[in-house]
Amino acid sequence: MAKLSAILLGDAMIPFQGFQAAWEKHLSPYGDIAFAGDWEPSWDKLQYRRLEVEKKGPEIEPCDPLVLREGKNASVLMGLFIAVSSSVMDAMPYLRIIGVSRAGLENVNVEEATRRGILVFNVMGRNAHAVSDFAVGMMLAECRNIARAFVSIKNGEWRKTFANSGNIPELGGKTVGIVGFGNIGRLVAKKLSGFETNTVVYDPYASAESIREAGCTPVDLEELFSTADFVTLHARLTDANKGMVNAELLGKMKPSAYLINTGRAGLVDQDALVESLREKRIMGAALDVFATEPIAKDSPFLALDNVTLTTHIAGTTSDALTNSPFLLASDIAEFLKNGAGKFIVNRDVLDDPAFRSWLETVRR
CATH class of the missing domain: 3.40.50.720 (NAD(P)-binding Rossmann-like Domain)
Known part of the structure; x- marks a missing residue:
């Protein structure tokens, strides 16, 4: 059985420790955390960066140095607002699963992920x-x-x-x-x-x-x-x-x-x-x-x-933020276990021969 290797990148809204705890609860049987850290720890900077990405898409962001340094062997990338662009995918040649603990997908280049055979998860209804x-x-x-x-x-x-x-x-x-x-x-x-x-x-x-x-x-x-x-x-x-x-x-x-x-x-x-x-x-x-x-x-x-x-706070409750990494990790685990993930965004990837071959090695 091939093991997953994960990069977990939190931010000021959901720090990496939340994703780390969710991985350990739901996904640790499938692999290890290669690196966990915060993509943008400053609350003020995060508000600006996420809004720009939501308006213009993830390609406006350069590949994060954490990804360049830590991501070359990782198969999973999880976070909240991390901009997942084509340059991020270039820096992670073994990437097979992207997971964001939010409903919006403005920060992920889903079209490019699908073209490369990378499965994308989000969390519908988290807030x-x-x-x-x-x-x-x-x-x-x-x-x-x-x-x-x-x-x-x-x-x-x-x-x-x-x-x-x-x-x-x-x-x-x-x-x-x-x-x-x-x-x-x-x-x-x-x-x-x-x-x-x-x-x-x-x-x-x-x-x-x-x-x-x-x-x-x-x-x-x-x-x-x-x-x-x-x-x-x-x-x-x-x-x-x-x-x-x-x-x-x-x-x-x-x-x-x-x-x-x-x-x-x-x-x-x-x-x-x-x-x-x-x-x-x-x-x-x-x-x-x-x-x-x-x-x-x-x-x-x-x-x-x-x-x-009001200051863009409609979705910001402790319950919604705390629970969302666990909802994401649980859904990915369900998919790996029996193919039952409900938050899969680009199901076309499930028919990709390279992805299917990789998935078999994970499930053995």
């Missing part, structure tokens, strides 16, 4: 509860002026009037539009059911039947934006939907409606949203994601009184 909790919280924070009231008290005021004072809603009986019905969107719908909302969904990849089974109504994008009292975005960013929430779509929203974005900033035309808020064409917005992070000091959002802003 779905965290983000869905936060999205519902953002709806309430914005429409009920929770954050603004707190700031007023901190500033020695006792504020009782706000931009929406003439029309402060309750969630009960309102129409909530969910854009994207994956793990997060489904949980948002489930949690909103306790508020007795009317929930409509747009997701071209989800069947109408599955949406109805969740107690929601499938609609097209224009109907969702024109009928919803709250629109919450949970779609993954692609070339096809970049900037899809544009001036035209925002113009279809009710003047009393709110936009919530805990997904990706790139889904929304930022200038169009600023204009809609400034002109009070919509009642408000709550945003956890921005085109530039940290948000620019001269951002026009900072001058608005009908928006709630």
Whole structure:
């Protein structure tokens, strides 16, 4: 039986010790850790680097010196935000498995991995509860002026009037539009059911039947934006939907409606949203994601009184971060044991003759 050799590269969000513990629990029977360390230990630098990679892809990053130094004999690379580019694969000629403990794959060149016969794993839904909790919280924070009231008290005021004072809603009986019905969107719908909302969904990849089974109504994008009292975005960013929430779509929203974005900033035309808020064409917005992070000091959002802003923290809970390396390692172990991995991204690799031959040596 051939043994795996792993490079584990954590970062400021999930340090390498988390991946090390997950390997020892689930994958130690299959091989050893060749090296474990942190790809980017600085929190501030990590926020910038990961956002740039999410916008431009992993090829913008040079191959990390840790990979160049430690990776030449390794067959497994695991991490969170490590940029896995073609140059990383060049530096790891025996690489057969890439695992990232997040749902997003912006930091992995999956096409190149598939071409080279390298199997890629991610962790779908690792922070779905965290983000869905936060999205519902953002709806309430914005429409009920929770954050603004707190700031007023901190500033020695006792504020009782706000931009929406003439029309402060309750969630009960309102129409909530969910854009994207994956793990997060489904949980948002489930949690909103306790508020007795009317929930409509747009997701071209989800069947109408599955949406109805969740107690929601499938609609097209224009109907969702024109009928919803709250629109919450949970779609993954692609070339096809970049900037899809544009001036035209925002113009279809009710003047009393709110936009919530805990997904990706790139889904929304930022200038169009600023204009809609400034002109009070919509009642408000709550945003956890921005085109530039940290948000620019001269951002026009900072001058608005009908928006709630947070620091890209929707998915950052201790539970989600701590558990994700273990979910990843467990799934890879299940695959090695019986082929049952549920988080495999590029299943075409399973038919690659070279990969199949390598896998046989691992399973003997």
